[in-house]
Amino acid sequence: MIGFFAAMAVATASSCPPVDGAAALFTEKTKYVWVGEVHGTAEEPALFGDLVCQAAATRPVVVALERDVAEQPLWNAYLTSDGGAAARAAFLQARSWTWEVQDGRSSLAILDLAERLRLAKREGAIKDVKLILAGGASAAAYEQSMAQAVLAARDADPRTLVMAFSGNLHAKRGENVRQGETYALAAKAMPVGETLLVMIRGGSGTAWNCRRDCGESPRGGWSDQARRVDFANPPQGFDAVAYTGRSSTASPPAARPATRTALPGG
Amino acid sequence: MDLHALAIPTYVQMLKGLGNQLTKGEAYAVEHGLATEELLDARLAPDMFPLSTQVRLVCTQASDLLRHLTGADSFAPAEDATDFDGLRAQLTDAAQRIQATPASVFDGVAEKTIELKLPNGIVFDMTGEQFVRDWALPQFYFHLMAAYAILRHKGVALGKPDWVSHMFAYIRPGTMPGG
Numbered sequence: 001m002i003g004f005f006a007a008m009a010v011a012t013a014s015s016c017p018p019v020d021g022a023a024a025l026f027t028e029k030t031k032y033v034w035v036g037e038v039h040g041t042a043e044e045p046a047l048f049g050d051l052v053c054q055a056a057a058t059r060p061v062v063v064a065l066e067r068d069v070a071e072q073p074l075w076n077a078y079l080t081s082d083g084g085a086a087a088r089a090a091f092l093q094a095r096s097w098t099w100e101v102q103d104g105r106s107s108l109a110i111l112d113l114a115e116r117l118r119l120a121k122r123e124g125a126i127k128d129v130k131l132i133l134a135g136g137a138s139a140a141a142y143e144q145s146m147a148q149a150v151l152a153a154r155d156a157d158p159r160t161l162v163m164a165f166s167g168n169l170h171a172k173r174g175e176n177v178r179q180g181e182t183y184a185l186a187a188k189a190m191p192v193g194e195t196l197l198v199m200i201r202g203g204s205g206t207a208w209n210c211r212r213d214c215g216e217s218p219r220g221g222w223s224d225q226a227r228r229v230d231f232a233n234p235p236q237g238f239d240a241v242a243y244t245g246r247s248s249t250a251s252p253p254a255a256r257p258a259t260r261t262a263l264p265g266g
Numbered sequence: 267m268d269l270h271a272l273a274i275p276t277y278v279q280m281l282k283g284l285g286n287q288l289t290k291g292e293a294y295a296v297e298h299g300l301a302t303e304e305l306l307d308a309r310l311a312p313d314m315f316p317l318s319t320q321v322r323l324v325c326t327q328a329s330d331l332l333r334h335l336t337g338a339d340s341f342a343p344a345e346d347a348t349d350f351d352g353l354r355a356q357l358t359d360a361a362q363r364i365q366a367t368p369a370s371v372f373d374g375v376a377e378k379t380i381e382l383k384l385p386n387g388i389v390f391d392m393t394g395e396q397f398v399r400d401w402a403l404p405q406f407y408f409h410l411m412a413a414y415a416i417l418r419h420k421g422v423a424l425g426k427p428d429w430v431s432h433m434f435a436y437i438r439p440g441t442m443p444g445g
Contacts, residue, residue, distance in 0.1 A: 180431030
């Protein structure tokens with residue numbers, strides 16, 4: 001929980017270390033910036049928080065997170081709370097914090113990010129936080145519903161910028177395959193020209209997520225890269241890369257004992 | 267034996283299947299922050315070819331099928347592809363060329379004498395039917411399985427549904443668990 005309290009101490013709208021090159025993400029023509037991460041590190045949600053903070057200094061910002069839309073009321077309650085122990089305990093009762101598949105989306109780093117967003121919202125630095133994980137009967141529907149939720153997160157204000165945060169795959173303008181059927185990934189449904197897709201690349205180290213099972217595992221990376229946003233050589237399906245400039249550190253589950261678990265049925 | 271009816275659908279569906287497996291491999295790399303080269307350069311043993319070469323050799327085997335049976339020009343890729351799009355392009359090209367081969371070109375090839383010369387000087391003499399059954403199909407599947415196994419070894423969540431994804435077309439409605 002050290003990271004959580006550290007974040008509480010420094011996370012105000014006035015304390016966001018700028019990311020070199022990030023200003024190009026926030027120009028007026030861009031309505032959506034969709035940032036993808038490898039789940040389960042401390043550094044990648046923190047970098048997203050820095051990007052949100054930097055964007056909010058220039059544009060009205062709505063944040064969209066890959067979390068279950070059914071838990072929006074719990075998030076709303078936390079975001080408007082005093083952030084105290086009781087509020088935090090109630091917040092952490094949500095199923096996505098406690099469920100058995102701890103794949104990095106319910107990490108301490110995400111809890112830190114939630115706290116930064118609470119403070120930012122309280123200070124008026126961001127307008128709102130919307131959850132975008134609506135599910136679906138098929139892989140295609142799952143992706144499509146996520147895209148629709150990101151699109152819907154934008155309000156009527158023409159200056160509003162939606163800053164979405166999800167796993168890398170959803171944030172890619174591309175396709176995947178399931179049971180022999182090709183389907184579009186979520187970001188492929190986003191309007192080209194109004195959307196910038198950013199892949200975060202961290203340095204090598206560790207991450208807490210799910211491969212054959214869920215837990216801390218080595219994470220390869222780009223340790224020789226300085227912290228910045230780079231438009232020069234984006235990976236296929238993305239418009240830019242955001243380098244953390246730091247080694248990756250596994251961020252364990254925020255609300256469950258940090259023990260390795262097998263994937264259901266795996 | 268109607269070698270066209272046997273071989274053409276087999277090659278086409280397995281070439282497409284490997285393309286889908288590569289798409290899942292690419293998705294896995296994106297999801298877990300792996301460099302493309304980490305998969306493309308991966309191999310099962312130090313003296314085995316990497317994934318990019320296995321894919322090229324799958325296409326070479328498809329080309330050799332037509333070259334030996336029908337005298338068609340080779341369409342084997344000259345070099346390994348360097349990204350997933352390139353790998354899929356090789357497979358798509360091979361599948362299209364195989365699929366475009368009319369049945370009439372295969373007339374009489376089952377009985378045709380095939381002389382198969384290896385680079386080390388060994389020569390095999392066989393019929394077209396023996397060539398397809400005993401050489402071409404095993405060689406094709408050898409490289410297909412090597413590519414699949416490399417992806418699986420690197421952690422890509424592949425299984426039998428990805429290996430024989432063409433089988434989904436035959437599922438009796440209502441018998442798919444959860445479907």
